Amino acid sequence: MSAKIEYHKFDVIVLGAGGAGLNAAQVASQYVSTAVISEVYPTRSHTISAQGGISASLGNMEEDHWLWHMYDTIKGSDYLADQDSCEYMTKLAPQRIIELEHIGLPFSRTEEGKIAQRPFGGHTSNFGKKAVKRACYAADRTGHAMLQTLYEKSVEQGTQFFSEFYALELITNDGAVNGVICWDMKDGGYHVFHAKSVVFASGGMCRIYQTNSNAHINTGDGLALAMRAGFSWSDAEFTQFHPTGLYGAGNLITEGVRGEGGILLNANGERFMEKYAPTIKDLAPRDIVSRSMAKEILEGRGVGPNKDHILLKIDHIGADVIMEKLPGIHELALVFAGVDCTKEPIPVVPTAHYQNGGIPTNYKTQVVKARGSDPEDTVPGFFAAGEIASASVHGANRLGTNSLLDLVVFGRTAGEEAAKWAKENQYVALPENAGKFGIDTMEKYANANGKHTFNEIYQDLVETMQTNVSVFRTEEGMTNALDKILELKEKMKDYKVDDKSTVFNLELIEALELNNMLMVAEAHTRAALQREESRGGHYRDDYPDRDDDKYLKHTEVFYNEDGTFSVEYRDVRLKPLTVEMFKPKPRVY
Amino acid sequence: MSKYVNIEVFRYDPEKDKEPYYETYNVEIRKEGMLMLEALNQIKWEHDTTFSFRRSCREGVCGSDGLNINGVNMLSCITKIEELGTDHITVQPLPGMKVIRDLVTDVEDFFNKFITVKPYLIRRSAIPDKEMYQSPEDRRKLDGLYECIACGCCSSSCPSYWADKDYLGPNAFLRAYRYLVDSRDEGSDVRLPILNDKHGVWRCHTIYNCVEACPKELNPTKSIVGIRKMLMERQY
Numbered sequence: 171m172s173a174k175i176e177y178h179k180f181d182v183i184v185l186g187a188g189g190a191g192l193n194a195a196q197v198a199s200q201y202v203s204t205a206v207i208s209e210v211y212p213t214r215s216h217t218i219s220a221q222g223g224i225s226a227s228l229g230n231m232e233e234d235h236w237l238w239h240m241y242d243t244i245k246g247s248d249y250l251a252d253q254d255s256c257e258y259m260t261k262l263a264p265q266r267i268i269e270l271e272h273i274g275l276p277f278s279r280t281e282e283g284k285i286a287q288r289p290f291g292g293h294t295s296n297f298g299k300k301a302v303k304r305a306c307y308a309a310d311r312t313g314h315a316m317l318q319t320l321y322e323k324s325v326e327q328g329t330q331f332f333s334e335f336y337a338l339e340l341i342t343n344d345g346a347v348n349g350v351i352c353w354d355m356k357d358g359g360y361h362v363f364h365a366k367s368v369v370f371a372s373g374g375m376c377r378i379y380q381t382n383s384n385a386h387i388n389t390g391d392g393l394a395l396a397m398r399a400g401f402s403w404s405d406a407e408f409t410q411f412h413p414t415g416l417y418g419a420g421n422l423i424t425e426g427v428r429g430e431g432g433i434l435l436n437a438n439g440e441r442f443m444e445k446y447a448p449t450i451k452d453l454a455p456r457d458i459v460s461r462s463m464a465k466e467i468l469e470g471r472g473v474g475p476n477k478d479h480i481l482l483k484i485d486h487i488g489a490d491v492i493m494e495k496l497p498g499i500h501e502l503a504l505v506f507a508g509v510d511c512t513k514e515p516i517p518v519v520p521t522a523h524y525q526n527g528g529i530p531t532n533y534k535t536q537v538v539k540a541r542g543s544d545p546e547d548t549v550p551g552f553f554a555a556g557e558i559a560s561a562s563v564h565g566a567n568r569l570g571t572n573s574l575l576d577l578v579v580f581g582r583t584a585g586e587e588a589a590k591w592a593k594e595n596q597y598v599a600l601p602e603n604a605g606k607f608g609i610d611t612m613e614k615y616a617n618a619n620g621k622h623t624f625n626e627i628y629q630d631l632v633e634t635m636q637t638n639v640s641v642f643r644t645e646e647g648m649t650n651a652l653d654k655i656l657e658l659k660e661k662m663k664d665y666k667v668d669d670k671s672t673v674f675n676l677e678l679i680e681a682l683e684l685n686n687m688l689m690v691a692e693a694h695t696r697a698a699l700q701r702e703e704s705r706g707g708h709y710r711d712d713y714p715d716r717d718d719d720k721y722l723k724h725t726e727v728f729y730n731e732d733g734t735f736s737v738e739y740r741d742v743r744l745k746p747l748t749v750e751m752f753k754p755k756p757r758v759y
Numbered sequence: 760m761s762k763y764v765n766i767e768v769f770r771y772d773p774e775k776d777k778e779p780y781y782e783t784y785n786v787e788i789r790k791e792g793m794l795m796l797e798a799l800n801q802i803k804w805e806h807d808t809t810f811s812f813r814r815s816c817r818e819g820v821c822g823s824d825g826l827n828i829n830g831v832n833m834l835s836c837i838t839k840i841e842e843l844g845t846d847h848i849t850v851q852p853l854p855g856m857k858v859i860r861d862l863v864t865d866v867e868d869f870f871n872k873f874i875t876v877k878p879y880l881i882r883r884s885a886i887p888d889k890e891m892y893q894s895p896e897d898r899r900k901l902d903g904l905y906e907c908i909a910c911g912c913c914s915s916s917c918p919s920y921w922a923d924k925d926y927l928g929p930n931a932f933l934r935a936y937r938y939l940v941d942s943r944d945e946g947s948d949v950r951l952p953i954l955n956d957k958h959g960v961w962r963c964h965t966i967y968n969c970v971e972a973c974p975k976e977l978n979p980t981k982s983i984v985g986i987r988k989m990l991m992e993r994q995y
Contacts, residue, residue, distance in 0.1 A: 210813075210815055210821070210823065211823075211866065211870065211909075213821070213822065213908070213909050214815050214816070214821040214822060214823050215821075216815070216816065216821075218816060218820050218821050218908070219816050219818065219820055219821070267890075268888075268889060268890050271890040271891060272880075272882075272886050272890075272891065273879070273880055274879060274880030274938070274941065274943070274944075276898065276901045276905045276941075277890075277898075278895075278898065279892075279893055279894065279895045279898045280895075281895060282892065283892030283893050283894045283895075283897075284890060284892065285890050308905070311820075311905075311906060314820055314906070314908070315905055318905070318907075318909075319879075322874075322878045322879040323879055325874050325879075326877075326879045356859055385815040385816045385817065385821065386814055386815050386816075386817065387815050418790075421817075421818045498820075501819070502818060502819075505819065505837045505839075506792075506818070508792060623804075623808060624804065624808070625804035625805060667808075668808045668809050669808060669809040669811075671772050671774045671775070671809070671860070672774065673772060673773055673774055673859060673860045674811045674859055674860040674861070674863045675811065676803070676810075676811045676812070677803075677808045677809060677811075
């Protein structure tokens with residue numbers, strides 16, 4: 171290996187600078203030396219796009235209880251969530267929100283000056299009786315306000331940032347995780363970060379779909395790195411489709427719109443959600459609303475010349491309320507759909523939005539091995555939080571606003587646990603040739619002089635996933651998708667990168683991202699093919715029922731050294747920490 | 760609107776170019792309301808894969824793609840090509856910042872400057888167990904300030920920022936003011952001296968370029984005026 175490498179040593183390194191990464195970093199930095207590595211500048215991470223809110227049973231507007239929140243989370247997950255993690259998250263939620271308030275997050279307020287709360291899909295009081303106001307928010311810029319606040323706080327705490335560093339390989343030695351090798355996008359230099367603890371918080375992968383709400387950077391890199399290092403991707407088949415992506419663009423229209431009284435209408439002007447969820451109607455969980463919309467469209471009641479979308483009506487709540495509570499939505503609808511939502515309905519369609527599964531962890535964010543005699547056995551020095559991780563609190567469907575809560579609760583816990591690990595343990599030495607695989611991959615693409623380009627393969631991939639592995643799924647469609655993915659993988663072997671510069675080589679980054687997206691798409695499709703049931707966001711036309719006997723289990727996809735994948739299963743942790751378990755039952759809203 | 764527009768793009772790779780140059784691409788308009796970012800992606804993916812620029816969220820909130828388009832700083836992801844009103848568009852990196860490559864500028868100094876003003880809540884008195892109460896009226900004072908996305912469009916449009924390399928710039932002032940007017944904050948005494956420096960608010964010549972440039976329609980000049988008033992009231 172001839173490449174010049176710069177070495178860095180930190181107690182804790184955090185990969186990813188979104189809400190989870192920065193929560194981890196600002197806490198870990200209080201105790202030990204901590205570095206954050208990010209493909210973009212921290213304030214540009216995708217948490218910035220989160221709009222409508224963050225859930226916690228503060229009870230500022232009406233009576234609420236963490237146990238009700240726990241129940242909603244488990245029911246919403248279609249019982250695939252781990253109940254100990256759900257208890258941990260919902261019980262800690264109010265305290266974590268207040269901590270965020272204490273460091274400056276500009277929450278919207280009630281008349282008395284408390285943090286304001288509004289309803290959100292699937293959040294109810296008294297175990298499903300009625301919708302409850304549980305989502306705390308900063309207008310419709312909650313993620314933006316959170317990310318900025320956390321960035322500024324972590325800078326104050328002395329976190330060191332390595333921005334525009336792209337991770338190439340997760341380094342392990344002696345059964346422990348102890349580093350990452352990265353590429354400095356600005357000058358092409360290689361950097362090995364040697365650490366006692368590594369926290370993965372690198373976000374999701376929904377760029378593998380044509381219509382998605384994700385940023386350009388959400389290409390599943392962290393998942394690919396973890397799988398190549400031998401760790402599994404838990405519940406890989408569960409993508410959440412958000413009901414209200416802007417038609418044609420995919421940008422998200424927050425569920426907060428429905429929380430404030432927005433309603434969905436079909437071509438006949440009917441409020442169709444009354445049929446599908448009589449109790450909470452348009453505030454049903456996302457999987458149910460998405461599927462109901464897709465059904466309306468399939469049955470010919472879609473809107474527009476192609477009858478291929480639905481309308482979201484909001485004008486009846488009044489321009490003043492819209493401009494105070496949903497100003498960002500007004501702007502988005504105007505720019506991307508040319509619609510003034512104070513006067514006209516917004517055209518929307520279900521959109522790939524969130525990766526429900528991820529690197530499996532326990533509720534303390536320690537990565538678990540997920541196979542062998544004790545699948546809950548943890549990996550020394552390895553932690554994960556946020557969308558990349560699966561604690562698992564989202565299961566088969568994530569409730570709106572629970573993703574920001576996940577970032578705050580598990581992000582913070584990851585920081586605490588990683589710092590604790592670093593204080594109590596010594597460095598595990600780097601292996602010989604640490605980072606060689608990452609550098610080899612990089613060099614391979616840097617010198618790629620074949621014939622296939624990013625655009626060609628990428629467009630084929632996203633179209634395939636959109637057509638065959640989206641809201642409705644069948645064996646035939648997914649088998650076709652898998653064949654296509656394998657064909658594209660072959661093309662990837664004969665790839666072309668024209669840009670030979672070492673300075674901000676975006677073509678090279680896209681090559682690495684595409685390589686990772688193909689891996690992620692394959693794992694995702696294989697997991698989906700093997701789950702012959704319908705649960706939450708994973709709906710199969712050929713297996714329309716939920717099958718608890720066979721599939722009340724976490725899928726675990728492993729990548730083998732020979733390039734094949736193994737799809738295995740692991741028990742759901744049905745036992746909560748202190749309360750009684752919520753037994754699986756049919757989901758009715 | 761014609762079916763094609765010519766987009767003239769600033770190109771520079773320090774590893775092979777002695778001087779920057781401009782390259783013109785004939786970009787197809789594929790839909791009504793097509794955005795500049797879609798045009799830049801088309802250039803990269805279909806015309807010249809070696810073209811480099813920054814982008815991420817593609818919906819106007821991450822601030823990655825602040826660029827100078829036809830002489831005005833803006834975000835490519837929320838700029839409609841037809842609204843530029845011309846078939847010939849010139850795209851350049853944000854002015855006043857060192858160019859790393861093509862449209863990519865060095866923003867390290869820009870980020871460091873807004874950190875200088877201590878943009879975080881500073882508390883001296885005890886923090887309650889519950890949330891610190893803030894009236895809706897006090898919360899409204901943060902509107903127009905907390906929405907900043909750190910895209911750099913304001914600072915890079917400011918002649919004072921170009922002229923004085925240590926000038927903190929409109930972005931840093933807006934950040935500072937966001938905390939100065941926060942009813943929960945008690946850090947004015949440490950923040951104001953930083954803003955009172957010769958590279959601070961007094962160097963602003965009130966030409967409103969920053970206000971014109973801000974893609975989020977924020978008003979850094981108003982923050983600067985607010986800070987000056989605070990300095991006057993407290994110190995003179």
